[in-house]
Amino acid sequence: MAVTVPSIDKAAPVTYPSPARREREEPAETLLEARGVTFSYPDGTVALNSLSIGIPRGRRVVVLGANGCGKSTLFLHFGGVLRPKSGEIVLDGQPVRYDRAGMTRLRQQVGLVFQDPDSQLFASSVRQDISFGPLNLGWSEAKVRDAVEAAIEATQIGDLADRPAHLLSYGQKKRVAIAGVLAMDPSVIIADEPTAGLDPESTARLVSLFNSLHDAGRTIVISTHDVELALAWADEVVVMRKGELLRTGHPTEVFQDPEVLAGARLQQPIVLETFGHLCHMGYIPTDAVPPRNANELAELIGCHCSPQPSAISSGFDPLRAGQSHHA
Amino acid sequence: MNPFPIDAVAYGNRLRSAPATEKVLFAAGAVALCVGFRSLAVTAVVVTIVTAVLRLRAGIGMRDFWGFLWLPSGFILTGVVPMAIEFLGPQTPGVLASVHIGSWHLGVTSRGLTQAMAILASSFGSLSGTLFLALTTPIVDITDQLRRWYVPVLFIDMMMLIYRFTFVLLATAGAMKTAQEVRLGYSTNRLWLRSVAMLASNLYLRSQMRAVSLFTALSCRGYSGELRVLVDRAPWSATRVLGIIGVHVLIGIWGVATRTWGWV
Known part of the structure; x- marks a missing residue:
């Protein structure tokens, strides 16, 4: 039975583009990898404890913890x-070398976006x-100009290009920071809590920017505390705890693993929590594909539950009702 | 909001997009004329032209321009006035006015007055020329111009970083001050002093941390000792450049004429 659910894209700005269904798919080759990496800071804090993580090429990875x-x-x-301190970082199957050539290669391939754009x-x-990174790669001036303009266009900051940083908003600075690494044409863009401190609309814009970069073939890695975003957006979720890997996998699996949720002190996304309740109460079959956003949840409910006659006659709109809940 | 009005005007005036080469040339010519002639008449002409160009071409009113000018002018005046006054001996020629204070004989001589006027003329004229550049040209265009003229990279890098991080530092200091204020950090004189001291030392530590994180972020983009950025080619029109040079040359000729034949 086909159920049409009205798109909530226009009604509520806080929606992330629905991910394509990529449930069980072929394992991708590993682009970037940490192999048994241990690191402690000078004050003795052990930050990473023989951590092994692989970032598959072409995926959208969310790191939680x-x-x-x-x-x-x-x-x-x-x-x-x-x-x-021990272990190694591996790029494209080759351990990273820490000499000038190795660093140039790594930094061209891996674009790091810091949490605070002012730094x-x-x-x-x-x-x-934006021109700083590409110039450091030793490209010709013409190539640098093209790369800069392409990055400005991809991040939609054309109207800001001639402004100084102090006349930009926080969200605009974030986009400029992304453009700065994008111009170096990296295979993977790694952003540390890119949505922290952004309003919902800027967050949605940033997520769609990441999507367009991903569609252009880039691997995207972000860290966040926003579990709803992780569930809706990620192809793969990595959960860390105390410098160790707790679990990695498809978001719906990871977020339904009670041990992981308790171990990393993660909150289950509301969509999945509601799904769990509805399964438990018998409204939705337990073997249904878990939803990843409100749309998919509504679709499931529409498929399996019949509407109350009174709701139809009164023109009840579940999305409106949902909105007033959020407000 | 931009905490620096000069910076705001530099980005918002109508000469913003005019070629920096021309603006720098105009400003440099103005400064050179004032410093070269040290004549009040030449300075008056230059300042009038600068004011007119700012008013008519850049859309910066006289009131605004003089508003920016009066504070540094105060410094010039406080420097020039003592210069005109000197200790007089019994035989000092050309005394215009004098006063006895105890055993001292202080006064103004025509030579001293001329000297003071020359300093006033050259410094005030240079000030208005420099201010013209500051008001019409954002720092980025000025550093670009300096790069085109092969000014040492270290100097330009420092200029760029100081400019950028002045704003960051100011924002940080503002946030800290607010945080102190809401906890009554400035309610008494004693607390005021304590809070300012804490603010200053904290700001120093923050700046250090900021420098470290900047270095980290730059390293990730391949920094290796030089802050290279793209510089656009300077589009300037020969007609306008000739016009600017022409105006300066005319003022120069007039200045020479007044000096030689005593015209005013």
């Missing part, structure tokens, strides 16, 4: 800023800032 679980430390290892932007204008 409590504050201080080592997400940022892992990202700094991927960017070649920190060097493992990344330094130049007097947006366009100049």
